[in-house]
Amino acid sequence: MIPKLLSLSLIAFTAVLFSSCSSGPNVLSKSDIRSGASSSSKVFSFGKSDSFPVSAPSAGVVSAAAAKPKDRHKMPVYAFSERSRLVRTTAYTCSEDDHIVYGSKNATGTQLRYTDRVRSAAADWSFYPVGTVFRITGLPYLYVIDDYGSALTGTGTIDIYKPSKDVMNQWGRRNVEVTIVQWGSFTRSAEILAQRTKYSHCSQMLANIVRQRPNLSAVAKR
Template sequence: MPVYAFADRTRIVRTTAYTCSEDDHLIYGNKNATGTTLRYTDRVRSAAADWSFYPVGTTFRIKGLPYLYVVDDYGSALLGTGTIDIYKPSKDIMNQWGTRTVEMTVVQWGSMTRSAELLSKRTNYDHCKKMLANIVRQRPDLVTMAKL
């Protein structure tokens, strides 16, 4: 897994899209992994990522789009990929996005500490356990949060 320096703010990334009406998200409804509502407004939109790549709270822009995206969710398929999953409110809009390679710029990095805190409560899920282990490898000072 590549480790990105927090100074590396602009990069080309693969994006996919998801919606809360997909079969694997139905049990969560319109909630994200932080427990708040998924966002899709004129200004701010939710995104999912591997939190050891893009910690929870990471805010970014996609070149050519007017929105701010905030990483407030994760997905098991994103683990180790560097892919960002963009939240869309319906399957039609999700399918319109499809898979895109975009230029994104991080406006503000999220919190590895907050990511570790949330993930440490979910170690019965393999992908959460792996994200937490990857965070601890990057930030050994957070090992006390990890119950690996």
Template sequence: MIYRSLSLTALALVAALFTSCGNTGPNLISKSSIGSGRESFSIAPASSVTVAAAAGKPRDKHSMPVYAFADRTRIVRTTAYTCSEDDHLIYGNKNATGTTLRYTDRVRSAAADWSFYPVGTTFRIKGLPYLYVVDDYGSALLGTGTIDIYKPSKDIMNQWGTRTVEMTVVQWGSMTRSAELLSKRTNYDHCKKMLANIVRQRPDLVTMAKL
């Protein structure tokens, strides 16, 4: 009976690893909160000024506006992901920079096409208190302004779903750092294409890109 109890405990721990990803650092969201599978999203609607400014923009494949880097406040399509999804299991709780995905009460990770939002880009979503940092990417994001918001479990990921939000870029990340990382991963088609788009915008990076 003792052996069986220990086995059940071990199985529970393994299951937890596949339903909720580990995080390190200060100000972690409590395990009880994550375990509830619920999160509060008080997202404010986009302002009329932001909506009007988006009207004349070109569109991506999701019919969302494509912005110039000068446009810091914008309307974007967001999705959600977690590290226990099948296509992320091999990476565990690591992002594309090799550091730990963040999910604290102040800072959270996000993924994007790095030629749209270079690595290190920080932004806020209207109505939410967190600062999001682009430290990841995904092949499904290629060629779009969609931002994938990291969540610690599938339940919370599904709760977010797909949402159109108003966001403001607090600080742009580094095209140079993006090119440096992507140049080492050109055997992946989406990385090669992101890198090519970065070089089109920043021809001075062509040597680093080794295209």
């Protein structure tokens, strides 16, 4: 009887873990502190739905996007001087098969964030270097690039972190207007990726960073 109860307890614990896999400590970066967030920012209780009142991209951003070179998803590729962008976004969660091994950690080794002020996102670090902070028009949160994914490599797509599969599916895929608040660090991106070149997507991101920033070639060889 006792082994059976233990087995049922383990199943219940696993279900809770994967339905809300980011319910760890509220981790804030220095940029979050500068933006006015505090360590007392509440961590959401994660249900099966969330509210995403995303505004439609402005006519100016849509018009400007038409003349840009395109990535493989036929989305515009921007110069780093351009902070207002039309961006293809997708969503992911830590209980997906390709992320489950990493749990609630991002690619920098810290906790994925999903609070009322700051939320994690993943991208190709040669498009959006680690630490890049941005906003999505219509939403009140700051998003921080602290993760990457092999499917994002070579594109300007941003993958928005969600705390559960239900909320992830609710977001789906959306083209939104993004404003870059603060650029991240290509140097830090190169330092992290240089330790992971056995993975083809990391090697590809690193090579693209060095192509754009030849001064980081020495960092890439460490």
